[in-house]
Amino acid sequence: MAEVQLQTQTRADEAFDCLQTAIVKGDLAPGEKIGEVELCSRFNLTRGPLREALGRLESRGLLVRRPHAGVKVVSVSADELIELYRIREVMEGLAARQAAERMTDEEIQDLLATLDSHEAMIEEAQGQAYYQAEGDYDFHHRIATGSRNTKLAQMLLGDLYYMVRMYRYRLSTSAGRPHMALGEHRSIVEAIAQRDGELAEFLMKRHINAARQNIEKKIQEGVLTI
Amino acid sequence: MAEVQLQTQTRADEAFDCLQTAIVKGDLAPGEKIGEVELCSRFNLTRGPLREALGRLESRGLLVRRPHAGVKVVSVSADELIELYRIREVMEGLAARQAAERMTDEEIQDLLATLDSHEAMIEEAQGQAYYQAEGDYDFHHRIATGSRNTKLAQMLLGDLYYMVRMYRYRLSTSAGRPHMALGEHRSIVEAIAQRDGELAEFLMKRHINAARQNIEKKIQEGVLTI
């Protein structure tokens, strides 16, 4: 392991990050029961910091822990994934509205620039949905922080996105969707640029609603089994 | 049998509960820097479980922890308290809508019954705002769980309510508000009973909006200093 680690980062934080990414990337399959000692040897940690990290992960709902029985990765059902999108709809709607009221002109310009780069990425990497997903994540990330609502950003970035991303990695976005999503992103930013919070909220809600319907359709088609 | 306590409760859970209530009740003042050893002696714990609990509290945003520098209770500014209510508005709006779609008839009847008991409490205990606050908490708690949206309930009950309650304890609700709030509660339940999700969402949002404006007014009057 290359020790690039910052000294201000404690071992427990390190463990937390490792585990979180491992869960999100799918290296630790949902429902899988994992022993503490195995995790220790896998990430070169001792049980103290590991347990601390496990506690945090549990508190965030990525793990379930039964006393003396062990830890297992949470397995989210299809219904629960849909519910997640319903929550995103209202929370990101609020984020968009507040972002329209509070983002600086600079931030908005920057956001527009990133949209251009996302478009370029989609154009050249035809079908490489991964980058599109990263771009999408980047977009929503900026809106969340742009809202200047600390707790809102914390809940979105710390709780919801990680759970959603758990499925992003196994779930390729459908063919025409990236282009459409980009268009929707543009409209939202436009509304923000015009400082029209109400419109930004409406458009964001519709955007996430569309994404949810897209996933629902896939599940019904049986393309996506969770 | 002296062991009324469930054995499935681990020391870390115990520590977590103790600390959480201590923070919420104000026994640990916001901004106060607290040493680990002091907490250990105070709650009869060892540092292992304590640290695990601290990690969870930090992850939930009730504590801030700087490496090697110690732990201190988070201090929420007036603005941030307002922001909390903005989040509640959209999230509980969603909860109300989903509750209208999914609560059982039994649950709704039960909810109505609790509203009656709340009314009785307000009538007899004139000015005892504490019970009203508890009743209010109870009401919102039921709506959240009634939504059948696991993650939504988790975020509301696990994250937001505890932060809001931090201030409930020092902040007596204003004179006429309990009665008004109760009336709003009734309208919401009525909408739920009629399975009108859209209306329930609207009414709940307006209800929380009113509560927020009430607090904003108090802050501007200087009655409430945070």
Next chain:
DNA sequence: GTAAGGCATATTGTTGACAATCCACGAGTT
């Protein structure tokens, strides 16, 4: 007199060993 730097102390972060608890397997009984 003030500011910068180094040292001591106290506090946090980490480690490894010990104790308590659950799960699985096997034996005995119906």
Next chain:
DNA sequence: AACTCGTGGATTGTCAACAATATGCCTTAC
């Protein structure tokens, strides 16, 4: 043959000692 009960093993929960780091005070130089 199937079910229940008991025991062994493994895993988790807990503890106390060790190491690393930041804060505060004192000294010293300008």
